[in-house]
Every structure is written in structure tokens, then in C-alpha cells.
Amino acid sequence: QVQLVESGGGLVQAGGSLRVSCAPSGRTFSSNAMGWFRQTPGKEREFVAAITWNGPHIYYAEYAASVRGRFTISRDKAEGTVYLVMSSLQLEDTAVYYCAAGRSETIYIVPRAVGEYDYWGQGTQVTVSS
Numbered sequence: 001q002v003q004l005v006e007s008g009g010g011l012v013q014a015g016g017s018l019r020v021s022c023a024p025s026g027r028t029f030s031s032n033a034m035g036w037f038r039q040t041p042g043k044e045r046e047f048v049a050a051i052t053w054n055g056p057h058i059y060y061a062e063y064a065a066s067v068r069g070r071f072t073i074s075r076d077k078a079e080g081t082v083y084l085v086m087s088s089l090q091l092e093d094t095a096v097y098y099c100a101a102g103r104s105e106t107i108y109i110v111p112r113a114v115g116e117y118d119y120w121g122q123g124t125q126v127t128v129s130s
Contacts, residue, residue, distance in 0.1 A: 002026045002119045008122030017087045020124055022099030024080050031101040032119070034082045036073065036096035038126075045098065045114050047084050049073040049084060052107040062110040066092075089128045096123040101106050 006019040023032065035050030049071055053062045054081045056077045063071060082099060100117035104110065111117060 002031070002101060004121035005102060006097070006099050006121040006124040009097060009126045011127045011129060012089055014089060014091055014128050014130055016089055017085065018089065019083055019085045020097055020099075020126065020127060022082045022084075022121055024101060024119075031100045031103055032107065033104040033110060033117075034075070035100050035102075035117060036082075036084045037098045037100060037114065038093075039098065039123075040095045047062075047112045047114075048097070050110045050112065051075055051082060052104050052110050054107045058107055060107045060110060061117070062112065085118055089126075091130060093126065093127050094128045095126060097124045097126050 003026045005023045012018045033052045036048040037045045038048050039045040047064050049063045051073045053059045061073050075082045075101045099121040101119040102111050102117035
């Protein structure tokens, strides 16, 4: 069983920055794609960013239009931890952020749909205040 442990959420003022982390643990982790999604009450879980890799060297990332240029996703090669650095945060970024792990047939096809991911973290709250 793969577990994804998220950390780093919290309260931040608008315009500020925050980093959330997602560390995989458990049995051999064979995923080659990890993503971040977010959800607010009454709304569908939405794609934020995802990263794919091929072995330890090649990465490909995609972002939702609403966060492109403000958020950066990255992966630590040694630990497998995936980070999401969020900058220029806006009130609309307030949500529970979930990380997810899955597999992509090719690193150039970055999974963006909830159903394309096999494992999910418990979620971490990010609140942006004015």
C-alpha cells in the first residue's frame, strides 16, 4: 500500500508564498506521475499541477491556467518527495490541497484528471487571507 503524506499547509496573507510537500512511503513506489489538486466546499476537485519523470533525470510539468507562472512543482530525486511552491497567493487559492500519484504511459502526457491517479494523500489546508 502506497501512502502519501502531505505537509506544509497553513495560513498566509495574499501575495505571500507557501510550500506544500508530499512524501510517498510504503511498498515499492512505481508511479511516474504525481500531481496536486485542490478542492473547496461544494466544488469538484480541480487540477493544479503535475509532474512526470522517466528514471531519475527527466521531468515534465504542467499547470492549470489559474496558477501558471505563480506555482512551481518539483521533485526530489533521492527521496521522491514532490513539492508545490505557491507564490503570489490569491484569496481564490484557498482550498484543501491534495497530492496524488499515478502512472503515465509517457512522460509527455501529464495526467490532469482525478481518475488518472491511483493514490491520494489526506489533504492539507491552505488559507489565504486579505
